[in-house]
Amino acid sequence: MPKEPASQTKLYVLDTNILLHEPLAFLSFKEHDVVIPMTVLxxxxxxxxxxxxxARxxxxxxxxxxxxxxxxTPEQMVDGVSLAGTTAGESAPTGRLSIFADHxxxxxxxxxTKNENDNNIISAALYLQKVKAPRQVVLVTKDINMRLKAKGAGMALVEDYRTDQLISDIQFLFKGYYRxxxxxxxxxxxxxxxxEGRDTIHTISRDVLPEAYINEFILDQSENFAAIVEYMDEKNxxxxxxxxxxxxGRSAWGISPKNIGQAMALHALLDPQIDLVILTGPAGSGKTxxxxxxxxxxxxxxxxxxxxxxxxxxxEIAESIGFLPGTEEEKMAPWLAAITDSxxxxxxxxxxxxxxxxxIMEKANIQFKSVNFMRGRSIQNAIVILDESQNLTASQLKTIITRCGEGTKLICGGNLAQIDSNYLSPVTSGLTYLVEKFKNFSGSANINLDGVVRSRLAEFAEENL
Known part of the structure; x- marks a missing residue:
């Protein structure tokens, strides 16, 4: 396939946070060229x-x-090295990767005038915009303030990195049920x-629920009907x-659901056929x-x-856990106070x-583990509760999920409105990836818990602050 003329392809200048968010992001720009400023390196x-x-x-x-x-050679690194052949598939890159010595x-x-890393990267992008004209030069960064500074300084094209976004807005995230x-x-x-025994199964036309997914709950506003999708094909x-x-009416360990969302979540949690349960929702909705x-x-x-x-x-766990006294479980205790509170x-x-x-902690063999030390393990016949998973990237979540061996059930909970990471947003969080990627998997269920049940104070704060 012939390479497009340089004037028709764009030149993308990547900020550091793009490569921290997705280490192989420079391979995602197809026929366009990618420039990495020396400041980024x-x-x-x-x-x-x-x-x-x-760091990883x-x-x-x-x-x-x-x-x-x-x-x-040094000259080739400046001019650009072809990315063709680095990956396979229709979206494989064919552009060039180069290093720009902005220092x-x-x-x-x-x-x-102020010598800061962000300023140097913007200056590099502005310089390339000038010398490469009329070719389009695009600065790509996840830093909102940096995008504003770049536009204010004269950068014509500034973008967020959206190649990895499965949805355009968090409001379109799969909720796990349809009403x-x-x-x-x-x-x-x-x-x-x-x-079939005590169960009743209804077979209806696919036209009634054209966008249905396996293990999706079906409700109606009259609160008379509740069902779950067990099987589907092209017609039924x-x-x-x-x-x-x-x-x-279901309950577990003395806990009964306070709303239909919690009831659906409890059903999925207690179903031994479901290996992955994803619980999303606001603080105080009962996930943990x-x-x-x-x-x-x-x-x-x-x-x-x-x-x-x-x-x-x-x-900050990687930096601060080592300074806490005791065993790994004792070091993790402050971070997992939500579990002990529950x-x-x-x-x-x-x-x-x-x-x-x-x-109970001894009887149930409850173990507190740091997510940093999950890599390399193989967990068999256990329940893994992954709390606050909205702060994990897709690759970090993959590391944890692939640790789950035979007979292990993984429960991921998180609130996409409380992301602490500087490199993630609700649409790029690993939890969002998990919801969208696993909605077609028969061994998983996702429930968005809507409604705060912790207290009327917490409910008012969630709605009005």
Missing amino acids: EELDYIKDSKKDV DARVSIRAMEDVLRDA TMTDEQKVF FEGNFWDSVKSVESRS IELLDMGYERLM LLALAAALEMVVEKNMYDKIIVTRSTP LEVLHKNDENVTGSMSY
């Missing part, structure tokens, strides 16, 4: 040796660029129903009739409490699993709350 060099959670991403990106540029720019060529207006049966022209969908009241209650029910009462492993992502709620009516918690 210096920032990656500093970060790769730090204790930050993105920096190392991966550096190695990947070195693989492309290994045999290039050699004179003060007259720089726009900003019909009015009565469900009014929308159904024909149905075939059959009984099979719905397992749950029964609204029966669904609301439901996950822990279901885990205790299945480990202690039903003996379906051997242990409970609790882990979470904390942006344990207290589950046993608040016991005569000796502390004694009950100690007994």
